[in-house]
Amino acid sequence: MSQQSAIPFEREALDSVLKRRFFFAPAFEIYGGVSGLYDYGPPGCALQANIVDTWRKHFILEEDMLEVDCTMLTPYEVLKTSGHVDKFADWMCRDLKTGEIFRADHLVEEVIEARLKGNKEARGIIEEAAEEDAEKKKRKKKVKEIKAVKLEDSVVEEYETILAKMDGFSGKELGDLMLKYAIGNPATGEPLEQPKEFNLMFETAIGPSGALKGYLRPETAQGQFLNFSKLLDFNNERMPFASASIGKSFRNEISPRSGLLRVREFLMAEIEHFVDPQDKSHASFHEVKDVTLRFLAKDVQSAGKTDIIETTVGKAVASGMVDNETLGYFLARISLFLIKIGVDPARMRFRQHMDNEMAHYATDCWDAELQTSYGWIECVGCADRSAYDLSVHAARTKEKLVVRQPLETPLTVTRFEAEIEKKKFGPKFRKSAPLVEQWLVSRTECELEELAKEMAANGKIVFKVEGIEEDVELDTSFVVIEQKTRTEHIREFTPNVIEPSFGLGRIMYSIFEHSFWRRPEDKDRAVLSLPPLVAPTKVLLVPLSNSPELQAVTKKVSAILKKAVIPFKIDDSSASIGKRYSRNDELGTPFGITIDFESVGDFSVTLRERDSTKQVRGSVEDIVAAIKEVTYNGATWEEGTKNLKAFETKVEEE
Structure with a gap:
């Protein structure tokens, strides 16, 4: 916000404004409500839509991402394979x-x-x-x-x-x-x-028979992984590339509390950036390498401390604190986005996951945390998930989710392979033979190497296969695991994934706290200093009276604002002009246009800025141009109104 209030922050005062102005409210409230479920009112809907629009432009448009919209109903097998059935728990x-x-x-x-x-x-x-x-x-x-x-x-x-x-x-x-x-x-x-x-997943049945078990998705990522081959084809087989998805997700929280910070249904925006595991550089890294972030590294946390390391993304990557350029690039871009939509940079930090909380397959993971009256809240996660997701779905479905690239120079490759004597599997395992074969062919290079060592030491390998009660035991008459050297003309690899994941409800609430303040002269006059870019309404149109002359001018100004696609509202109530502005300051409306009797003669109006209450005067066309410059082109109030005349007025009426 542009102006700090001397009045200390009180969460109760903010909550009162948000509920009274219907930014959001408990769902099913007249029936007593249900914990963790909320409805958004008109200003909440508009703010969320503006944040989503800004997200799309900041990431999808600027990064040339491929947007998909996938179903929220997910079959059991998909989430069993991804690990959510077994591990998505608190x-x-x-x-x-x-x-x-x-x-x-x-x-x-x-x-x-x-x-x-x-x-x-x-x-x-x-x-x-x-x-x-x-x-x-x-x-x-x-x-x-x-x-x-x-x-x-x-x-x-x-x-x-x-x-x-x-x-x-x-x-x-x-x-x-x-x-x-x-x-x-x-x-x-x-x-x-x-x-x-x-x-934490909501279980359901798909279809009237109830035979197909499913869940409401806990994230939007799985649909992107399952459509990888289609996305790669759409992108003309070019790597790297990113997909993106915005949509509802569901988590059956144990004890929902803290308003929008912990809910059971929420809006997510997720990116899956597919990258060559041998080259995690980023072509645009130089554009963000000098962005300074506040890092809370894992070794600091492991020592029981919370000391912040403030440094540039470039230095963080060079030192190895952040694993690679692509991950660092997205951390910087996440920060720039959050600041753009109203997050206070002094109350933002990037916390690295400690080794004992990071997923076994992840290379590195950072959370963008925002400080609120509830403490530090994780609002964005950004992880290098290696090749885990594509690998497990490929192994389960036997579909190759890979990139194939011609090699300019043929490459000699030595790797472990499992050669299976399939004719013997049928008599030994009967109906379970395909399960055993699938288990063997889905092993990674490292796993095959360990199995080869076990076979050499014991003359056999013993392992568990899901769906078979007893241990599976095989000797060299059934499978031979050894290194083989081949000459390859095509390089085939499973991409790694860098995944930024945004919880938009949490971000929105944090912005409420970061932008809320009360005027020093009157603590009952609350202000939400939302950036004009995301504010629900950009302009309050205030005719000084309901006289026919001013109504005619108001109608003309309304038509101009509509043509300029600037969201506005008219307040022609009998309340004083000060009260009319004050109640719209609570809604975060950044600008006010006052139509007075001078407007009838020369079609000029005054433009008021929400935070400072400064006013300038000019023609309607010049005022509208200034609003567009500040709202959509990133100009400051001073830059946008430099050609307009300062307008001195009395202290706003109560």
């Missing part, structure tokens, strides 16, 4: 007496934070979740206070280290922390059962 713990459920990492984090603050009551930790859940409202509200206690320095240090490492704890480690620090139900003090995994 840790939950239950109060065996009341049946109340908590998300373990959030509970530990919030209790420790409350203890560090010393004067918070434990009941407050879950108050927001309780308020949103109609069933929880019915239970007895027993509040157990955490009294202000001076903690030993060593305990404070322990707590701070735990908070710094919070994202890397396993379920067992969370359970151990709960036992060690006596963390139970904050409302009753009762102990909780040890954390258990809870899969």
Whole structure:
């Protein structure tokens, strides 16, 4: 925002504005509501649409990406192959007496934070979740206070280290922390059962028979991976290239809270940038190498600290802190996008995933985190996912999801291969023979090398195959695994994937907090300093009175704004002009056009800027040109209005 208020930020004041002006509201509210589900009102819809439009232009248009729109219903087999069925889970713990459920990492984090603050009551930790859940409202509200206690320095240090490492704890480690620090139900003090995994996907049945099991997608990525071959063909087999998708995703959150920050249905925007694993440079890296970002590296977190490293993307890649140029390029582009739509750069950081929280297949992963009154919130993830996704889907479907490139010079390649004696598989394994064959042919080079060593040492290999209860045992009469040398004229490879993934609801809420302030002269006059580019409405049209002359001018100005495709609203109510502007400041409307009796004579109007309340005057055509320059061409207020005359007015009426 362009102006900092002397009045301290209060989340309650912002929430009041957002709900009263219907940016969003709990879904099914007159029926008591359902936790984690929200409806967007007119300004919320417009803001979201403008953010999506800016995202499309910033990424899809500028990067020449290929946009797809894939179905939200996903068959079980797809998400089983991707790993979501087995691993897409959070840790939950239950109060065996009341049946109340908590998300373990959030509970530990919030209790420790409350203890560090010393004067918070434990009941407050879950108050927001309780308020949103109609069933929880019915239970007895027993509040157990955490009294202000001076903690030993060593305990404070322990707590701070735990908070710094919070994202890397396993379920067992969370359970151990709960036992060690006596963390139970904050409302009753009762102990909780040890954390258990809870899969976050919404299960459904596709078709009337119920035979085809499926899920509502938890992300938009899988559709992009499954359409890789079509996208590569559409791109004339050229590499590297990127696909993009914007759409709804669903996650059955354990304990939704914090408004738009943790919901069960949300809008995502995801990019899958397919790149040669042998060359992860980026042709446009030089354009962003001098962009300075605030990094929280994994080694800093592992030491229990949160010290920020502020450096350029170029230096971060050169030092090896960021794994490669393409990953660094997208980190910079993510930062530029977030700043463009209203994020405060001082409250943005890029946190690297620690080794114990990073997926086994990922090379590197960073989260763009935004600071809010709820703490640091992950809003964008950017990961180098290696070749995992395409590889597992290719292995499961037997479809080659690869790139084939002619080699200028033939290449001699030595690699491990499994030569299978298929005639013997039928009698030995019967109907399970295809499963065993598929398991062998889907092994990676490294896995085949380990199997070859096992065969040499033991004369046989033993392994598990999904769908077969007993261990599979094979000797050299069934399969020979050895290195073979071939001359290749075509290079065939599975691309690696750099994946930036945006949670648009979380970003939107963070922007609300970053842009909200109240005028020093009157704390009841709230302002949302949304950038003109994404503001729901760009202009408030304010006729000074309802006289026929001014109504005629208002109609003409409206026609000009419509022709210029500038979203506007007219407020011709009987309220004072100050009140009319004030209530639209809450909506983030950046400009106001006042039509007065001078406008009747010379068709001139005044233009007001929301944050500073400065005004300039000029012809309607010049005013509209200034609005377009500031809103869509990135000009500052001073640059856009430099040819207009400053207009002095009395202090705005209340």
